[in-house]
Amino acid sequence: MALGAIIARAGEFQPLNIALTAWGLAKLSYKADVAFESLCVAAAAMMDRFVPQNLVQTVWACATSGYRNDDFLQAVGRVAKRTIKEFSSQHLSNFLWACARLGYREDRELLRVVSEESIRKMNEGSPQHLSNIAWAVSQLGPDNFPGCLESVVKVTSARLHDFDAPSLMMLSDSLFEAKYGEGRREPLLDMLRKRVLQMGAELFTIFTQYLPPQRGVATSSQIAEYQRSLRSMGLVTYGYEHTNDLFAKLHLLTGTGWNAKDAATLPGWTSNARRTTVARQYVLQVGTDTLDDPGTIFTSAFASAAEDASCDFIVTWLGQGKADSPNVGRAGRSGDAECRAILDTHHFLRREMQTKGATRVTGSIAFHSSGVPCLSCVGVAAQFQRCYPELHICFTFVQREQGWDSPDVVAALKGQSLLRRLCQPAHLMTCNFLVSSQPWV
């Protein structure tokens, strides 16, 4: 259906049509605020006829497309409070996720009602549902959800073996952000933490024992073994609470770091979720010369698999990287801003050492990233550190996950043929932790 027709005829739609149309637009990454406005106006007028499935689907679509309409959300809140008992655990988690994404916390009564129902149905939730709930609570304010995080932790710790690594990392970061358990003994939280720290120990082994020498020196089996073991972790990042610890253990926090405010004022710095920027500064000694970089910005861009394969440092494909457009296919991790900044420094240092006949580089270098670096880039930083062991490196980042993309509502919609035509098979979530995340279709 043409966009104009949606805009003109939204008032004639049934709740199901509204939900499916909104969902399709969101799924196609279609930035169509005017169409969403028509759909929301129509939906608000007939909100009492919306069943939970259509209601959640429509709110989810608005959140995914970043469209917030308060009249619509107030109508949603009114009906959700009345029908909350009919919400499944997936409805509850997707609904909360959407409220968090839209920053809709004005209706505190609504949050309380959803919180209570979520607690009642916590045992029915999948790991993805539980980690989404925890994330939403951390964003909307834990005070609005009394007892909810306690319930998530209780159910999670009882079912720890069900949890995949990405859900556990998302949960761990959300609890950290919500300051859950701060200043008190929390045995159940310790259980979760123990599992996360085990993953950290495995990562440390990969970034030390399995870390391959540079391209040209490393054998293909060394490279393959390193990449395989990193991918087998099933994670894209080690989350924002724990990546710092990993950096400290890998001697990547020994230098003087950026003042985050200074980095953010450099021209070209971005907080756009689809891209990353890295600020670099250094004072280095190569031979008898002192070299100074007061601040350079590097930005993520698309890199092909061939570029990954020829990068001087070994990069690992961990799922979709940052790309100019999500439709250009597989984006290599050598396009990540962190990798670009490190590689640029490496090429520059090699040139300088060669011209000056120097064998050592000393001094201090700082990198500051606009988001949590992925594990491929952590590995690149570890390789860089090993190349220049006398350098004091300080690698910091903004505590922000890249791309908290939406949990998919497809799983709840099987059998609706329009959906099958609109999308590829379901993947549960496309958050950046997931190795299996796919670009939007």
Ligand SMILES: [Zn+2]
């Ligand atoms: Zn990266």
